[in-house]
Structure formats: C-alpha cells, structure tokens
Amino acid sequence: MLENIHSPADLKHLSVEQLKELAREMRDTVVKQVAAKGGHLASSLGALDLTVALHKVYDAPKDKIVWDTGHQAYPHKLVTGRYKEFHTLKQYGGLSGFLKREESIYDTFGAGHATTSLSAALGMAAARTQLKKNYDVVAIIGDGAMTGGMAYEALNNAGEINEKIVFILNDNRMSISKNVGAISKYLNRIISNPAYNKLKDEMWGIAGKLPQGKSLQKIVSRIDEGLKRMLFPGGLFQDLGIRYFGPVDGHNIEELIEILTAVKALPGPNLIHVVTTKGYGWDKSEQDAIKWHASNPFDIESGKPKAAPAATPSLTQVFGDAMLELAREDKRIVCITGAMLEGCGLNIVQKAIPERVYDVGIAEQYAVTFAAGAACDGLKPVVAVYSTFLQRAFDQIVHDVAIQHLNVTFVLDRAGLVGLDGPTHHGAMDLSYLGMIPGMVILAPSDEKELRNLLNTALKYDKGPIAVRYPRGSAYAPDAKLPFEVVPIGIPNVVEAGENLLILSVGHMLAHARKAAEKLRAEGHKPTVVDARTVKPLDHAAYGALFAGHKRVLTVEDNVLSGGYGSSVALLMEELGYSTLPIKHISLPDEFVTHGDIPTLHRIHGMDAEGIHKKAVELLNT
Secondary structure: OHHHOOOHHHHOOOOHHHHHHHHHHHHHHHHHHHHHHOEEOHHHHHOHHHHHHHHHHOOOOOOEEEEOOHHHOHHHHHOOOOOOOHHHOOOOOOOOOOEOOOOOOOOOOOEOOOOOHHHHHHHHHHHHHHOOOOOOEEEEEEOHHHHOHHHHHHHHHHHHHOOOEEEEEEEOOHHHHHHOOHHHHHHHHHHHOHHHHHHHHHHHHHHHHOOOHHHHHHHHHHHHHHHHHHHOOOHHHHHOOOEEEEEEEOOOHHHHHHHHHHHHOOOOEEEEEEEOOOOOOOHHHHHOOOOOOEEOOEOOOOOOEOOOOOOOOEHHHHHHHHHHHHHHHOOOEEEEEOOOOOOOOOHHHHHHOHHHEEEOOOOHHHHHHHHHHHHHOOOEEEEEEEHHHHHHHHHHHHHHHHOOOOOOEEEEEOOEOOOOOOOOOOEOOHHHHHHOOOOOEEEOOOOHHHHHHHHHHHHHOOOOOEEEEOOOOEOOOOOOOOOOOOOOOOOOEEEEOOOEEEEEEOOOHHHHHHHHHHHHHHOOOOOEEEEOOEEEOOOHHHHHHHHHOEEEEEEEEEEEOOOOHHHHHHHHHHHOOOOOOOEEEEEEOOOOOOOOOHHHHHHHOOOOHHHHHHHHHHHHOO
16 A cells, blocks of 8 residues: 555545555554664654644645654655655665655655754744745644753744644653543544634623623633643643643544544644654564664564674763763762763663763753753763754853853764764764864864773863763774873874874774875875874964974864864964965865765765875875
C-alpha cells in the first residue's frame, strides 16, 4: 500500500482500516531503514499514527503542518512523496534526517532542534491573516520540547493575537495514560462539537443582554472554568486563552481523525493533548525508548549492532569519566546540561553523584544563566551541551557570564562536523561565536589525553569563562585514564619540529595534519606541525618565535574561517610584524555543510590529509 502513496492526497480516500494497515507498513519501513543505515527511531514510531491522521484531515501543502524536533518526521517523509528515496535517509546526497524546506514543499519549516514549531506556526498564521489567504496551520511539539522557554513565549502570545491555529502536544510520558479512556473521549466529543460551541456562545450572548448580564456572565464563566479544571489537566492553556482538548490516545487513528476534524473548524488558538508511546509498534523500542531514540545500524531480530563494538571509548565517554573523577576531587563542581545527559556523557556523573547534576531540559538559555548564578556563590558549574545548541544561549554567555567575569566552564561536544545529522547539528561556528566574546578562553584537545588535561585545566582556571570543545568520535587509545595535568593556556604544542612550512592545527584536525606532513617529508620537505591546544588567547611570544622560524604558514581547523583560529592567527601575524609571510587556511566553507559521513565531508572540503597536503604544496610553490 505504501508504494502507492505519492502524496497526502492519496490518503483521502482510504478507510480507517486501510489507514491502520498503511501505518503498519510505514512502521515496518522505518524500522528496516534505521536498522540498515542508522537514524532516529523511537520518536518517529511514536508519532507515526498521528502523522497519518494529520495528513488525512489536513490538505498539505496548502495547509501548513509544522513539526518540532524533526526526528519525529520520518513518517511524514514517507507520505509526502519520498518513499522511493527513503533508503537514502541521512546518507550523503540523500534525504535529510530532519525537516528541510529545500527538500520538499511539505516541509513547511526546517527543524533540527526543538521548541520552534509553535512560534513558526503562529508566524504563518499571521501571514495568512495579513495577506488574506485561506489555509489552516497546525504545529506539533514533542513533550521534551515543552521544556524550552520559547514554547511558552509562543503560547503566551497565541492567546493575545488570537489567530486560528491548532497546537498538538505529542506527549509520550506514560504517567498521564490513565486519563485516556471512555470518559475522556466522551468529554472531548462534547467540547469539540461545533454545535456545542455555537450554543455556548449564544447563551453567553443572551446572558449579556439580561438585567445584571455581566454578573451572570461572570457566574457562568466561573462554573465553566471550574468544571474544566476538575475534568481536564489543561488549566494553564485555558488561562492563556487557548482551548484545551485531551488527553487523546495518539495511537487510535479513528479517534485522532475525529478530534482533529472537529477542532480544525474552531476559531482562535486550540491545543490538543495527544498521548503517545515513544517507540510504539516495535517491542524493543517500546521497552527502552532512550536506547532507541537514535541508533546505528542493527539486526532487527536481536536488536544487536551490526558493527563490532568500538575498540576505544567515545570521546563523550572519556569526558564523562574525567568529569566524574574531577567532581569527586572538588565538591564545588556541578554539571548542567539541556536534555543531553546521555548525549554529553553526564549520565556517568549522574549515576554516581546525582545531586551534583542538573538536567534543565531543552532550555540552553536558562542553563547558562543558572550556571552564572551558581558561579556567583562559589560553585564551579560545567555547562555541557552540543556545540550547535549552545548557540541558542549566546546572549546569556555574553551578558550573564562574560560581562561579570564568572567562572563557568562550557564543554562543547560535537564540535566541527558531526556527519549524518547535517547542518543543524554541525558544530561549525563555536570558535567564532565564542572567540568574539571578551575574556573568553577556548581550548581544543587533539586527543583523549588532551581532553582530560584541558578539562582539568579549565576547572582550575579562575579568571572568567572558559570553553573546551571536542568532536564526535572515538578515542585513539583504549584507556586514557592517565594522571591529570594542567596545560599552560595560550602556549601551542610543537608536535613535529621542522623548517620552512609551519602547519598550525586545531583539535582533532591534528591527525590529518600529521598524515599530510608525513607525505610532505617523504617528498623532501620539512614541515613543523603544531597542536594549538588554545584557540584563544594566543601567546604572543610563543607564536612570534614560530613565525620567526618559518617562511610560510598553513592553518587547519574544523570551524568556519571568519572569526576562527585561522583569522586570529592572520591578525596576530600582522600585529607582530609578520604580515608579509605567505599564509593559507583550511577551514569549513562559508556555507551550511550538508549531511554525510565525516570522512566524505572532510574529503570534499579539502580537510583530510590529502586536502591538507595539496594546500601545503600550493603554499610551498608560491
């Protein structure tokens, strides 16, 4: 059946039973694809039945369906003309793993992070009003995304501007499942019935015309609100001027179609609370939704990974282990993250000393200011998030941390290119957006040993904010648990001494630089290879000595050039009187790099050993 679905229009003539069969095929397709190539699994399975119902009721792309946390949207891709390409999901040149406007007219708003759908959807509803167009707007937000402040900013404004819109809270917390039943279904049918709402409005109008009408209206309103608060958990939304419906069974397609159809006809902002099971329809993901949130390729029958376990730990695990060691040594250290305990390795710390770990939800802005407050009164807060997600808290880093010279340590996982998750997840700009902040120190370890030492260095630093950034990937050695050292800030490490050509490398790009240097030496050249370690500040004396001993300079970094390490080196050369030295840069391009495996992306953008060698030869020939 699925192979005959070329657009949402093909769902319109299907019966409920046919839609259920289609959902089963879609679920099987999602599981097989993720098993074969990897990707997000549990969230998409949980939202699958809701997706089918939405495209049955709404007329996309005329109607705007706006998704939050784009990893819910694999089923959406399947019914919007991308079934035949679905096998290319997250592969270089294939479909994105998230929502992407350039990919499909059905992807109304790009989504790679969370908490954006309600705001974007309200903007679309406002555009409809301003331009006098006629379409419906519906936004789907995951329960995790409701921990982000921007969701509440949108809800607060929704009642004020009173646009016709439907918000869907896709809630996969099972603690509220008891509210899904016959009584809830009955009450939802009543309150969503157009005739009921029309009658209520007419009675309100009549009461207003009677003697002491305003007093009667107040009494009716209090009774109505009191009953709603006893019967429904949606008091917050009601207070904001948003009609609340729910909870609704998010895996009952017939019920979903019924409630969506009814609420679609209502004016103003409305919210439907849909209860789903994350990972629904596949026993293994239902039993452990956290494990199966995202997965590498696996065997469907056993659930075991297809690839052999890595011989070395991930850098995330190295960080988590080091963080636990350091936290045990210093009771002032606390760890803060935004819904990234497992992703950033802080689950290791939480398991051992849970009272010292704060998961604030998808609320990076709050996380940073919370850390600033903790630093004010003597704690040593560590804010650990993905590089790309810390961008959301730029203002808080500037105003609440840096201006006050507070000792907050920022640890940025997934720096540089992350691979298959693509441009929304690449940590391509952290050196730039952190580097422009006065007083910020930035450290970039080249391997797991340096990660431990630079983290230790950061936590011993007491002169203001400091950041440690490292990429996604594995350690080079099986066990990195060597004694901690303190690394001198600002001083680069000369890894291989030479002459003529100076190669300055940032972080894990050092491995590529060393391979390129090996090839250069085989060709008779004698390059010097330097591990920057510190991206900001750059020690003038140390760099001055390096510039004085070489005739050409090549910088290598996994960050955009503008505001990055290479541009800082060029400015320093000018300041120190070495502006006549030829210099070239290897960095990420001035574009949003697509998704694909990291080796392929490094090769395409000239950032691998071959690319560095080629650029070095060009420089040597100048």
